[in-house]
Amino acid sequence: MKAMRDAFGLALQEAGDLFPDLLVVDADNSTATRTDLFKQRFPDRFVQVGVAEQNMVGVAIGLAQCGYRVVASTFAAFLLGRGWEAIRDGVALEALNVVLVGTHAGISVGRDGITHMALEDVALTRTLPNLGVVVPADGTQVRSLLLDALAVGGPYYLRISRWGLGEITPPQQPVRLQDPIVLRPGRDCLVLACGLMTQVALQAARELEDQGLDCGVVCIHTVKPLAAAAFTQLVQGYPCLVVAEEHWSTGGLFGAVAELVVQVDPKPCVPVGVPDVFPDGGDEVELFRAYGLAAADIRAAVWTAMAKANEPRGGMTP
Amino acid sequence: MSRLGPIDAAGIEAFARTIRLEALRLIAAAGSGHPGPALSIADVIAVLYQSVLRTDPRNPRSPSRDRFILSKGHGCAALYAALLSRGFFDRAEASAFRTHGGILQGHPRRSIPGVDATTGPLGLGASIAAGMALARQRQGFRVYALLGDGELQAGLVWEAAQFAAHRMLTNLTYVVDRNGLQFTGATEAIVALEPVTAKWRSFGWDVSCVDGHDVCELHDAFGRAEGRRPHVVIAKTIKGKGVSFMECAVEWHGRAPSPEELQRAEAELGVR
Numbered sequence: 001m002k003a004m005r006d007a008f009g010l011a012l013q014e015a016g017d018l019f020p021d022l023l024v025v026d027a028d029n030s031t032a033t034r035t036d037l038f039k040q041r042f043p044d045r046f047v048q049v050g051v052a053e054q055n056m057v058g059v060a061i062g063l064a065q066c067g068y069r070v071v072a073s074t075f076a077a078f079l080l081g082r083g084w085e086a087i088r089d090g091v092a093l094e095a096l097n098v099v100l101v102g103t104h105a106g107i108s109v110g111r112d113g114i115t116h117m118a119l120e121d122v123a124l125t126r127t128l129p130n131l132g133v134v135v136p137a138d139g140t141q142v143r144s145l146l147l148d149a150l151a152v153g154g155p156y157y158l159r160i161s162r163w164g165l166g167e168i169t170p171p172q173q174p175v176r177l178q179d180p181i182v183l184r185p186g187r188d189c190l191v192l193a194c195g196l197m198t199q200v201a202l203q204a205a206r207e208l209e210d211q212g213l214d215c216g217v218v219c220i221h222t223v224k225p226l227a228a229a230a231f232t233q234l235v236q237g238y239p240c241l242v243v244a245e246e247h248w249s250t251g252g253l254f255g256a257v258a259e260l261v262v263q264v265d266p267k268p269c270v271p272v273g274v275p276d277v278f279p280d281g282g283d284e285v286e287l288f289r290a291y292g293l294a295a296a297d298i299r300a301a302v303w304t305a306m307a308k309a310n311e312p313r314g315g316m317t318p
Numbered sequence: 319m320s321r322l323g324p325i326d327a328a329g330i331e332a333f334a335r336t337i338r339l340e341a342l343r344l345i346a347a348a349g350s351g352h353p354g355p356a357l358s359i360a361d362v363i364a365v366l367y368q369s370v371l372r373t374d375p376r377n378p379r380s381p382s383r384d385r386f387i388l389s390k391g392h393g394c395a396a397l398y399a400a401l402l403s404r405g406f407f408d409r410a411e412a413s414a415f416r417t418h419g420g421i422l423q424g425h426p427r428r429s430i431p432g433v434d435a436t437t438g439p440l441g442l443g444a445s446i447a448a449g450m451a452l453a454r455q456r457q458g459f460r461v462y463a464l465l466g467d468g469e470l471q472a473g474l475v476w477e478a479a480q481f482a483a484h485r486m487l488t489n490l491t492y493v494v495d496r497n498g499l500q501f502t503g504a505t506e507a508i509v510a511l512e513p514v515t516a517k518w519r520s521f522g523w524d525v526s527c528v529d530g531h532d533v534c535e536l537h538d539a540f541g542r543a544e545g546r547r548p549h550v551v552i553a554k555t556i557k558g559k560g561v562s563f564m565e566c567a568v569e570w571h572g573r574a575p576s577p578e579e580l581q582r583a584e585a586e587l588g589v590r
Contacts (some may be wrong), residue, residue, distance in 0.1 A: 055445045055477035062449020065435065085439050093430055094436055
């Protein structure tokens with residue numbers, strides 16, 4: 001089973017061949033983020049700034065403004081935590097050709113613990129005009145979406161995990177920015193997921209099938225922009241929705257979906273995400289269970305959503 | 319030995335006076351802005367735009383141009399005045415300083431002809447300049463960034479400074495506007511910066527200390543032959559320079575002159 005970061009490292013090597021103007025900037029994490037694979041093949045196009053994330057983004061801005069295509073990558077927690085102002089006032093404001101890649105996002109960081117987990121990065125980046133926000137679910141998506149983002153021209157924020165839960169994108173499935181991937185059609189409830197939670201959602205849907213429920217699963221890898229027309233079509237006919245993400249339930253994919261649902265097609269919408277606490281570190285599987293990201297949590301959310309959908313609507317309860 | 323040609327000191331001084339006047343008029347017309355920080359850098363900007371930078375107002379995005387980044391973005395009235403005077407845009411556009419829909423926003427935007435980077439958050443311009451210098455290291459043109467002295471309190475400046483020295487970015491020059499005052503008081507009272515020169519040397523930079531209002535000294539410093547290190551020019555300046563009641567006065571960091579005050583300032587700068 002290939003970890004997402006390995007897929008990222010290999011895809012970046014490929015991108016180096018495809019785009020001769022591509023430079024990669026790192027803040028002393030290349031062996032963990034796998035940008036060292038790019039460095040090995042293209043040493044002259046690799047820029048090391050050291051433990052200086054603000055400067056990493058500033059240097060990326062300068063390079064991009066001189067005509068280069070730039071990937072700037074480090075742990076999502078540090079990229080966003082420290083690079084924020086430069087991301088906002090440079091990369092996003094000036095709509096630069098920069099793909100920011102935040103690795104080790106979510107609680108699957110595992111034993112390094114809370115300071116190394118980004119649980120708010122999607123919420124933060126999603127607020128910025130011009131900046132696309134992409135959360136691939138497996139190695140296939142990492143590769144396709146990275147190459148797509150570089151071809152289209154940034155700015156994008158690409159969020160990837162240290163971990164991997166296996167490939168779920170069907171072999172012939174086209175993977176393009178902005179196009180959600182319907183992994184499983186259904187009738188009773190639609191589970192919208194991104195990142196590693198897509199695999200967990202598929203597992204939950206299979207288990208619910210044994211209980212007689214027909215759940216759809218869609219991978220929303222591009223959290224922003226989330227086109228209203230395509231989204232309306234996706235959720236049409238479903239009585240309720242569940243949104244699953246490896247992120248705090250505030251402001252991430254659940255926020256994006258909820259904001260859209262209330263405008264285009266109001267219906268019950270239940271989140272599966274990290275609750276409003278600072279999680280401990282530990283074993284990844286244990287963390288997913290402890291913080292509500294297991295298949296059982298998605299199953300429970302589906303039942304809750306369906307119960308809400310069956311409640312009588314309108315008027316106040318006496 | 320200087321990289322630059324002979325200097326027309328009188329011409330540059332006249333240009334600096336124009337920059338001061340135009341900057342104050344922009345700020346007065348807008349009813350807000352930063353006069354003190356603009357006046358202290360007028361001579362630096364005049365020297366750069368008259369005798370140092372290779373830029374072309376008719377082709378402001380030419381890839382081979384020298385880059386100038388006003389990292390202390392709040393001093394932008396002086397930069398806008400210089401760009402206006404050099405013909406990067408016309409007066410009709412300039413009249414809309416700090417207004418909705420006007421190109422001359424309250425802090426520099428890269429969308430303005432002649433402005434090479436969006437700045438305002440202190441330290442960011444220094445970092446962007448380092449990235450540009452790296453991009454152009456082998457292509458023979460230069461990157462200049464002008465920093466405030468209070469700005470040196472920002473960690474990002476020193477992240478960029480270490481990086482630039484490590485990569486031997488000899489095409490990069492920072493200028494520090496060492497006027498000794500920041501928004502709420504004296505730099506040395508707020509968080510002391512001295513010894514500034516020793517700090518830059520220890521970070522691996524070549525350092526020149528000059529009178530930031532002496533155009534000949536500035537010109538000589540910018541013309542220094544390239545060594546193996548990036549170069550910082552510590553320009554000793556007076557905040558509010560050129561207008562007696564604004565000089566060394568913290569309260570003029572960020573308030574616009576009234577029409578009467580503008581008139582007095584214009585008189586001091588030689589307008590009858």
